[in-house]
Each structure stands twice: as C-alpha cells, then as structure tokens.
Amino acid sequence: MADQAAPSGPTGDPSRGMSRRERVRETTLAEIKTTARRHLTEHGPSGVSLRGIARDMGMTAPGLYRYFASLSDLLLALQADFFTELAEAVRGASETVPEDDLDGRILAALRAFRSWAVANESEFTLLFGPPSHEHAGCPHEGEALAASQAFSAMFFTLFDQLLEEERFPVPPESELPPELTERLLAFAEHTGFRSPNVSPGAMRVLVACWVRLYGLVSMEVFRHLTFVMDDMRPMFEAELGAILATVGVRYRPPDDGDLPRQAGPGRR
Amino acid sequence: MADQAAPSGPTGDPSRGMSRRERVRETTLAEIKTTARRHLTEHGPSGVSLRGIARDMGMTAPGLYRYFASLSDLLLALQADFFTELAEAVRGASETVPEDDLDGRILAALRAFRSWAVANESEFTLLFGPPSHEHAGCPHEGEALAASQAFSAMFFTLFDQLLEEERFPVPPESELPPELTERLLAFAEHTGFRSPNVSPGAMRVLVACWVRLYGLVSMEVFRHLTFVMDDMRPMFEAELGAILATVGVRYRPPDDGDLPRQAGPGRR
DNA sequence: CACCGTATGCTAACGGCGTTCACTTTCATG
DNA sequence: CATGAAAGTGAACGCCGTTAGCATACGGTG
Missing domain, CATH: 1.10.357.10 (Tetracycline Repressor, domain 2)
Structure with missing residues (x-):
C-alpha cells in the first residue's frame, strides 16, 4: 500500500536513490504544484487552469498530462499536500x-x-x-x-x-x-x-x-x-x-498577540 | 433601488397590473431560473452554464443577457429564490x-x-x-x-x-x-x-x-x-x-419516520 | 560508439464555455 | 400607421480541458 521499500524513512529526502531522470521529473512536478497553488491563492479554486499553469511555466497544457491525469487529479494531489x-x-x-x-x-x-x-x-x-x-x-x-x-x-x-x-x-x-x-x-x-x-x-x-x-x-x-x-x-x-x-480542558488566553485577527500575515 | 411602486403587496401576485409584454418577460425569466435549477441539481454548481440553459430552452446564450447581467448574476438570483x-x-x-x-x-x-x-x-x-x-x-x-x-x-x-x-x-x-x-x-x-x-x-x-x-x-x-x-x-x-x-428546549424525538435518512425522497 | 525504446514536450484540433457586438424582428404605444 | 424600445440571433474573441500524433532528447545496452 505505502511506498515501496525506500532506503530512507517515509519523510526522508525523496531525491535519494533516484536516477537523474527521476530527479528532474520530481522537480517539474513540484514546480507544477507550486504554480498551481499560486493560481489557487490568487484566483480562487475555480481560477486554477492547466493552460494557465503551463503558460506560467513556459510549457503547454498537454505537457502537464505527463504528470497528472486531469485537472481534477492535480487538485487531488494538492489536497494531499495541503x-x-x-x-x-x-x-x-x-x-x-x-x-x-x-x-x-x-x-x-x-x-x-x-x-x-x-x-x-x-x-x-x-x-x-x-x-x-x-x-x-x-x-x-x-x-x-x-x-x-x-x-x-x-x-x-x-x-x-x-x-x-x-x-x-x-x-x-x-x-x-x-x-x-x-x-x-x-x-x-x-x-x-x-x-x-x-x-x-x-x-x-x-x-x-x-x-x-x-x-x-x-x-x-x-x-x-x-x-x-x-x-x-x-x-x-x-x-x-x-x-x-466540554472535554475538561481549561481555557487559557493565547500567550501571543500574533494570532490572526482579520487576515493578518503570520509572523514567519 | 427597489421595485417601483407596485400596486400589489410585496408578496402579491406578480402578474397583477402588468402589461402583456411584462408578463411574457416574467414567464421566460421564470423558465430560465427553472432550467438553471435543473442543471444545478443534475450537474452540480459548476455544471450551470448559460449556453446549456439557453440550449435547453431553445434559445441562444446571448439572449439570456436581456435577463441577467452575467452567469454570476443568475446564480445570485437563484440564491435569493433558494x-x-x-x-x-x-x-x-x-x-x-x-x-x-x-x-x-x-x-x-x-x-x-x-x-x-x-x-x-x-x-x-x-x-x-x-x-x-x-x-x-x-x-x-x-x-x-x-x-x-x-x-x-x-x-x-x-x-x-x-x-x-x-x-x-x-x-x-x-x-x-x-x-x-x-x-x-x-x-x-x-x-x-x-x-x-x-x-x-x-x-x-x-x-x-x-x-x-x-x-x-x-x-x-x-x-x-x-x-x-x-x-x-x-x-x-x-x-x-x-x-x-443549551437554550432550554426539551428534546423530543421526531413524530414522523419520514425525515431523511440517507437522501430519501421526501413524501411530497 | 551507435542504437533503440521510453519519457517528455510540442502542435493542431475538437468541443464547450462566458461575453460582446451588430443586426433583425416583434410589438406596444403615440 | 409610424416609431422606438425590447427580445432574440449569428458571428466572433479568447478562454478552457482534453486527445491524438509527432518530434526530440535521454538512459541503458550491444
């Protein structure tokens, strides 16, 4: 079910034991997801499009199908990451x-x-x-x-x-x-x-x-x-x-004032 | 902003005191919303399209712009109805x-x-x-x-x-x-x-x-x-x-067994 | 080194979408 | 009857997801 027998632990460096081919593939895959997330945050969930992502990456949309089966599939992968x-x-x-x-x-x-x-x-x-x-x-x-x-x-x-x-x-x-x-x-x-x-x-x-x-x-x-x-x-x-x-936990006000009030940016 | 001085009350029969022109307009407007709702229930919120609605009504999409400013506007009108x-x-x-x-x-x-x-x-x-x-x-x-x-x-x-x-x-x-x-x-x-x-x-x-x-x-x-x-x-x-x-209302089981369990069809 | 299969990305194309524009038709009213 | 607004159309623009076929570059093998 889980990963194949990987030399490193489940959260280990994923580029270990990969051929060069696999490494560059993993890189573009990450770039796709990064770009997709930017589109997501900037234009909302319905603003994510394969063509737009590809355009931003200097690719064309059909190329993305080497990485994801469909737009839905890409969004599903994003869900996993999130x-x-x-x-x-x-x-x-x-x-x-x-x-x-x-x-x-x-x-x-x-x-x-x-x-x-x-x-x-x-x-x-x-x-x-x-x-x-x-x-x-x-x-x-x-x-x-x-x-x-x-x-x-x-x-x-x-x-x-x-x-x-x-x-x-x-x-x-x-x-x-x-x-x-x-x-x-x-x-x-x-x-x-x-x-x-x-x-x-x-x-x-x-x-x-x-x-x-x-x-x-x-x-x-x-x-x-x-x-x-x-x-x-x-x-x-x-x-x-x-x-x-209701579950026996005593409330305590937050130590810190930097919790979001409106949509304040986190500190880090 | 609101309706002009309408002869009938706010919830009165809307076809009262309307010219024939206005009545047919109100009819098509209702048909648009009905068709839109059917598409909504059948294909989900993202499955509502002006072209699809128009097609089902024997119209063309630009014609709908005489009734709604945009697809968003139509959905907004549906929201009001709902x-x-x-x-x-x-x-x-x-x-x-x-x-x-x-x-x-x-x-x-x-x-x-x-x-x-x-x-x-x-x-x-x-x-x-x-x-x-x-x-x-x-x-x-x-x-x-x-x-x-x-x-x-x-x-x-x-x-x-x-x-x-x-x-x-x-x-x-x-x-x-x-x-x-x-x-x-x-x-x-x-x-x-x-x-x-x-x-x-x-x-x-x-x-x-x-x-x-x-x-x-x-x-x-x-x-x-x-x-x-x-x-x-x-x-x-x-x-x-x-x-x-929490608000002092005593619970009481439902009289009737016909409340939805899964997504059972209502009785009427 | 040459060879070959595969992985990768491209172009072209199909059909669908929202939306705009210019145009015609219809129709109530002066 | 004439006029002008309202209703609807067809064509077009620029998006979109997705598929098919084609080029290329690369990794491993002889």
Missing part, C-alpha cells in the same frame, strides 16, 4: 508547548488549525468545502485519502490523551440511542481510531467537538458571519473555550 | 405545530432546515458553501442579501421567543470579554435583530447555536463524515438535542 501541510502546522504548534501540558498543546493545536485556515482560505476551501468534482478513480485519490486520514489521526491522538487522563465524564453507552451507537462504532472502525479508551460515548463527544470546530472555522473562512462581524477572533476564542470545557 | 424557499420550508414546518408549543416549533424548524439541505444539496451549497465568485455589484445582489436576511430573521424570531420566556440563563455581559461584546453588538446592529430581550450574552448563545447547526448540516451535505458514517440522522438528532439543551 492535508499534510496542515497536519504539520497543527502538530508543530502543539509540540511548541511542553509535553506534560496537555491543555496547552490542545489549545495550540486548535488555534493553529484556525490560523492555517484563515491564512490559506482557498486551500482550506479545497479541503473542507463542498466536494468539487466527482474525481473518482483519479490516480492521486489514494494519496489524498491517506493524507486526510493522517490529519485526523493527529486529532485522535490528542483526544485519546484526554480520554487517558479521564478529563471529562464519557457518556455511557446506555444513554445513547442504539442507532447512534452503531454509527459511532462504524466511524471508529473506518477511521482506524483504535485505543483501549475508545467507546461510543467517547466518539460521540469527539464528533461533537469536531462539528463545532468545523462550523466555527468554516463560517469564518466562507465569510458567512464576516459581513456582519468583522473580527472573528473573539468569537473563535469564546467558542474554543466552550468547546474545550 | 433563501426564500428555505425560509418558507422552515416556517411552514414550524407552523405545523401549535403556537403555544415553542419547543415543538423549534424542533420542527431545525429539522426542516436539515431536511431541505439534504434534499437540495446543490442549492444548499450555493447558499452556505464558500463564496463562489466575487460577483460584487451584480444587479441581483440586493435581492439575494434581502432574502438571506429574511431567512435569518426567522431564526431570530424563534430565538427571541426563547428569550422572552427566559428559558435559559443568559450569560451576563460581565462574563464576556469586552472585545466579544463589541462584535456581538455590531452583529445585532447589522442584522437588524432588535428586541428588548437582546443582549450581548443572548447573541453569544445564538451564534453558538447557529455555528453548531451550520457545522452539523454542512458536514453532512459536504460529505465530510458520510464516507465514514453512512446515516447521519442519529448524529443529527443527538446533536440537535445537545444544542437545544
């Missing part, structure tokens, strides 16, 4: 705070999620907006799926630590409708969230948190409240506190 | 239950919101998905805005009745960060939600509810959990109960 970028941003922010401060790690992680979203609106839209096309069977479909699962696995890990510490009362299975219990177990099954702590009640709480976070950030990025509330940060912080209170 | 249709669906469901049963009315309203969304995925996407284009200054922009405000006004009304009955403890202003209070007041201001019961704390609760409902329904329609949880209804009902519990 998912891992987002996951790394979240993990990076979380690992900034000491390991024994779980509250701090979770706060940092969720704030990093929002920060990435508002700093990368088009990318966020691609990942979390409506499914753009029925690009079923595209070559990069598996890559995107794997990256999205790696992303959610990160949240699973954080949540599992909360369960481990018994931070909040997990609703007993008897309180859940049987229908819901079924779905929640199927959910844990399919996502591969396995842990001795997992239970339908735990999944119920996790999904509730994720739904709130998703709604909150989506409304901000999609500007469904922004026309009426210019700065969404106070609302985000308030809801963040409310969400985390 | 907002009022959704508002009417929600209001209609709510008015099914007796006026003195506020709990029942609210439950019916929110369930109707979800039902409309899953039964009209593309339409929902147009209304609540990412802002598709920067169609600023399109002629139908005002119409869409007004319709969206009329839609939210309906939720305001329901919420105001909860406030009136003092169903839940409204957080006092002193508990809210001043920054947030500012934004909430600006929010109430811009949306025209005026009532003796309105306060920053009340708005805080309202927004929290809306964010959760939006996230819940969006995730279902955009299929962000559906790959992993085939039937979202139990989850919706559970979250609905949790959301309403």
Whole structure:
C-alpha cells in the first residue's frame, strides 16, 4: 500500500536513490504544484487552469498530462499536500508547548488549525468545502485519502490523551440511542481510531467537538458571519473555550498577540 | 433601488397590473431560473452554464443577457429564490405545530432546515458553501442579501421567543470579554435583530447555536463524515438535542419516520 | 560508439464555455 | 400607421480541458 521499500524513512529526502531522470521529473512536478497553488491563492479554486499553469511555466497544457491525469487529479494531489501541510502546522504548534501540558498543546493545536485556515482560505476551501468534482478513480485519490486520514489521526491522538487522563465524564453507552451507537462504532472502525479508551460515548463527544470546530472555522473562512462581524477572533476564542470545557480542558488566553485577527500575515 | 411602486403587496401576485409584454418577460425569466435549477441539481454548481440553459430552452446564450447581467448574476438570483424557499420550508414546518408549543416549533424548524439541505444539496451549497465568485455589484445582489436576511430573521424570531420566556440563563455581559461584546453588538446592529430581550450574552448563545447547526448540516451535505458514517440522522438528532439543551428546549424525538435518512425522497 | 525504446514536450484540433457586438424582428404605444 | 424600445440571433474573441500524433532528447545496452 505505502511506498515501496525506500532506503530512507517515509519523510526522508525523496531525491535519494533516484536516477537523474527521476530527479528532474520530481522537480517539474513540484514546480507544477507550486504554480498551481499560486493560481489557487490568487484566483480562487475555480481560477486554477492547466493552460494557465503551463503558460506560467513556459510549457503547454498537454505537457502537464505527463504528470497528472486531469485537472481534477492535480487538485487531488494538492489536497494531499495541503492535508499534510496542515497536519504539520497543527502538530508543530502543539509540540511548541511542553509535553506534560496537555491543555496547552490542545489549545495550540486548535488555534493553529484556525490560523492555517484563515491564512490559506482557498486551500482550506479545497479541503473542507463542498466536494468539487466527482474525481473518482483519479490516480492521486489514494494519496489524498491517506493524507486526510493522517490529519485526523493527529486529532485522535490528542483526544485519546484526554480520554487517558479521564478529563471529562464519557457518556455511557446506555444513554445513547442504539442507532447512534452503531454509527459511532462504524466511524471508529473506518477511521482506524483504535485505543483501549475508545467507546461510543467517547466518539460521540469527539464528533461533537469536531462539528463545532468545523462550523466555527468554516463560517469564518466562507465569510458567512464576516459581513456582519468583522473580527472573528473573539468569537473563535469564546467558542474554543466552550468547546474545550466540554472535554475538561481549561481555557487559557493565547500567550501571543500574533494570532490572526482579520487576515493578518503570520509572523514567519 | 427597489421595485417601483407596485400596486400589489410585496408578496402579491406578480402578474397583477402588468402589461402583456411584462408578463411574457416574467414567464421566460421564470423558465430560465427553472432550467438553471435543473442543471444545478443534475450537474452540480459548476455544471450551470448559460449556453446549456439557453440550449435547453431553445434559445441562444446571448439572449439570456436581456435577463441577467452575467452567469454570476443568475446564480445570485437563484440564491435569493433558494433563501426564500428555505425560509418558507422552515416556517411552514414550524407552523405545523401549535403556537403555544415553542419547543415543538423549534424542533420542527431545525429539522426542516436539515431536511431541505439534504434534499437540495446543490442549492444548499450555493447558499452556505464558500463564496463562489466575487460577483460584487451584480444587479441581483440586493435581492439575494434581502432574502438571506429574511431567512435569518426567522431564526431570530424563534430565538427571541426563547428569550422572552427566559428559558435559559443568559450569560451576563460581565462574563464576556469586552472585545466579544463589541462584535456581538455590531452583529445585532447589522442584522437588524432588535428586541428588548437582546443582549450581548443572548447573541453569544445564538451564534453558538447557529455555528453548531451550520457545522452539523454542512458536514453532512459536504460529505465530510458520510464516507465514514453512512446515516447521519442519529448524529443529527443527538446533536440537535445537545444544542437545544443549551437554550432550554426539551428534546423530543421526531413524530414522523419520514425525515431523511440517507437522501430519501421526501413524501411530497 | 551507435542504437533503440521510453519519457517528455510540442502542435493542431475538437468541443464547450462566458461575453460582446451588430443586426433583425416583434410589438406596444403615440 | 409610424416609431422606438425590447427580445432574440449569428458571428466572433479568447478562454478552457482534453486527445491524438509527432518530434526530440535521454538512459541503458550491444
């Protein structure tokens, strides 16, 4: 399923053990994705075109078909990249705070999620907006799926630590409708969230948190409240506190003032 | 800006007091929108094209420019229609239950919101998905805005009745960060939600509810959990109960079994 | 070194799209 | 009946994704 037996680790330098041919191919492939992302951020998701990308690279559009099966396939590959970028941003922010401060790690992680979203609106839209096309069977479909699962696995890990510490009362299975219990177990099954702590009640709480976070950030990025509330940060912080209170995490205001207010550029 | 002095009321029969010329114009205009909607539901938001619509109507694309300034403008007009249709669906469901049963009315309203969304995925996407284009200054922009405000006004009304009955403890202003209070007041201001019961704390609760409902329904329609949880209804009902519990509304299972499970066709 | 297969990129072309422009036809009204 | 606005058309421009066929350059092999 995963990479072939590669000499270096899964995140190792990909140009290791490649022929010259393969290296230049990898280079143009990266250039295509870079250019595509620039078009994405500058003109929005619908402004990405193979012809435009090729033009910017001094190529012609049909040449790109040596790298991607279609425009959809290219967007799918971008999705994969964005998912891992987002996951790394979240993990990076979380690992900034000491390991024994779980509250701090979770706060940092969720704030990093929002920060990435508002700093990368088009990318966020691609990942979390409506499914753009029925690009079923595209070559990069598996890559995107794997990256999205790696992303959610990160949240699973954080949540599992909360369960481990018994931070909040997990609703007993008897309180859940049987229908819901079924779905929640199927959910844990399919996502591969396995842990001795997992239970339908735990999944119920996790999904509730994720739904709130998703709604909150989506409304901000999609500007469904922004026309009426210019700065969404106070609302985000308030809801963040409310969400985390349901899982026994004590809210704490951000250390730093450089979290995005409107769409302020990140510091680095 | 708005309509000229029209003899009939704002919701009166639009063909009253119109010349023959105006009537046929109104007819083709309606046919355009009907055809556009069919294309929308059949091929998704990106599958709507002026040429395709014209072809289906036995016209040519430039002819449509006598009715809409651009494709974006047509989509904007559709948005307006969908907002009022959704508002009417929600209001209609709510008015099914007796006026003195506020709990029942609210439950019916929110369930109707979800039902409309899953039964009209593309339409929902147009209304609540990412802002598709920067169609600023399109002629139908005002119409869409007004319709969206009329839609939210309906939720305001329901919420105001909860406030009136003092169903839940409204957080006092002193508990809210001043920054947030500012934004909430600006929010109430811009949306025209005026009532003796309105306060920053009340708005805080309202927004929290809306964010959760939006996230819940969006995730279902955009299929962000559906790959992993085939039937979202139990989850919706559970979250609905949790959301309403925060505003003092007692949950009650749906009377009827005909609420959508997967994407089941409505009864009528 | 020559050879050859493959990977890469090109041109040309097809059909579809939004949009503009100049033109005709239709029709209500003075 | 004449007139002028409204409605619709055909041609054209410049985009777009995608396919097919062709040239070229390169890597490994004799």
